[in-house]
Amino acid sequence: MTKTCTFTLDGKTIPFEEGETIMEAASAAGVYIPHLCHHPEFKPHGSCKLCTVNIGGRLGAACTNRAADGMKVESETEALNADRRALTQMLFVEGNHICPSCEKSGNCQLQAVAYHLGMMTPHFTHFYPARDIDASHPDVLIERNRCILCELCVRASRDVDGKNVFGIGGRGIKSRLIVNSASGRLADTNMSVTDRAAEVCPTGAILRKRHGFTVPIGKRLYDHQSIAEVPVAGMKEPRRD
Amino acid sequence: MTEQPITIEPKKLRVATCSLAGCFGCHMSLLDIDEKLFDLLKVVEFDRSPITDIKHCGPCDIGIVEGGVCNAENVHVLKEFRKNCKVLVAMGACAITGGVPALRNNVDLWDCYQEVYHYGIGLENGQIPNDPELPLPFDRVHPINEVVRIDYFLPGCPPSADAIWKFLTDLAAGREPKLDYDMVHYD
Numbered sequence: 001m002t003k004t005c006t007f008t009l010d011g012k013t014i015p016f017e018e019g020e021t022i023m024e025a026a027s028a029a030g031v032y033i034p035h036l037c038h039h040p041e042f043k044p045h046g047s048c049k050l051c052t053v054n055i056g057g058r059l060g061a062a063c064t065n066r067a068a069d070g071m072k073v074e075s076e077t078e079a080l081n082a083d084r085r086a087l088t089q090m091l092f093v094e095g096n097h098i099c100p101s102c103e104k105s106g107n108c109q110l111q112a113v114a115y116h117l118g119m120m121t122p123h124f125t126h127f128y129p130a131r132d133i134d135a136s137h138p139d140v141l142i143e144r145n146r147c148i149l150c151e152l153c154v155r156a157s158r159d160v161d162g163k164n165v166f167g168i169g170g171r172g173i174k175s176r177l178i179v180n181s182a183s184g185r186l187a188d189t190n191m192s193v194t195d196r197a198a199e200v201c202p203t204g205a206i207l208r209k210r211h212g213f214t215v216p217i218g219k220r221l222y223d224h225q226s227i228a229e230v231p232v233a234g235m236k237e238p239r240r241d
Numbered sequence: 242m243t244e245q246p247i248t249i250e251p252k253k254l255r256v257a258t259c260s261l262a263g264c265f266g267c268h269m270s271l272l273d274i275d276e277k278l279f280d281l282l283k284v285v286e287f288d289r290s291p292i293t294d295i296k297h298c299g300p301c302d303i304g305i306v307e308g309g310v311c312n313a314e315n316v317h318v319l320k321e322f323r324k325n326c327k328v329l330v331a332m333g334a335c336a337i338t339g340g341v342p343a344l345r346n347n348v349d350l351w352d353c354y355q356e357v358y359h360y361g362i363g364l365e366n367g368q369i370p371n372d373p374e375l376p377l378p379f380d381r382v383h384p385i386n387e388v389v390r391i392d393y394f395l396p397g398c399p400p401s402a403d404a405i406w407k408f409l410t411d412l413a414a415g416r417e418p419k420l421d422y423d424m425v426h427y428d
Contacts, residue, residue, distance in 0.1 A: 097338075121331070122338055
């Protein structure tokens, strides 16, 4: 089916189908809008706010706002990218993101978005929060120091795996990734290493054990290519529901 | 009176470097610019640095600090650098975020010492050093921008020799340092 409706994104005409979000239409047209909690396979979450765009003078998340015929959207402006950079910096200081010691480094979307936005320093005062690790599961590790609360694992486990293993507990700065078992341990759930939830984490918070550092520096996903140039798996097939 | 021809030697930039709570990896990377060090020495001269072994920093154009702040001596050195350097650069992950040393930030300092000096593998009759000459350790490691104002940040663990070269030559030429995508990494 050809798309008949269009809107403009930074002056470029983007075709879309009725019901598509700005993010979906932009991705399908090959235009990158920075994001972390969005994934084309899952329902929008709208929490990371990195994809905030200017929609006809009003700011809104590109992943939750539907495209409308003739609307004017701005994304690559200096002001929006400065906001995105500040949001990313806050994500870095809120957790313990020590890239040199992280298995996900080089393949991490948080790091890659920071590179894309030209973040040279986290700038803000580091929180160094005390967070724990759950290594109870034989094949999957939870490293809460690196969790950015995007809820992609929550959505993947609930909507794809049908297991509902993860959730977010607590409020505000005390929010944390929790596991749906009486003991709170991942080992006491039916989580399997082949679950979608085991591989969807954009950072190094959920990792498959015994797979760390298998790809050498220089050959990792974002070593030479910006996240804007690397298509996220599944991005060509926008969500249909 | 005959007029003497005036020749002006271009003034070399004076550069100081130091390593605080770091592993000297960034300094190794600085040395890794290899033969271009000779080109660098045409435009800069080193003040306090592990390369010169000068113990205190005098007035400088550029100060480069590797490592975060983990003890009282680090703070004294850092403040000396800020006081003397027109431009202060945080080089490497530790100076910018605390880095790997900051992994201890949620471990009690006493537990840390016990682990290192008493319970470490292969240790016998270990004792925790308590010489008054030793600098007072902090309970947490901090990035240097939490102690003094920093003008530029050069990330990497370590930053590559190419990144350091590009960064320094941009600064020496009076340009705003600008690194290519490949040259910026946090690990």
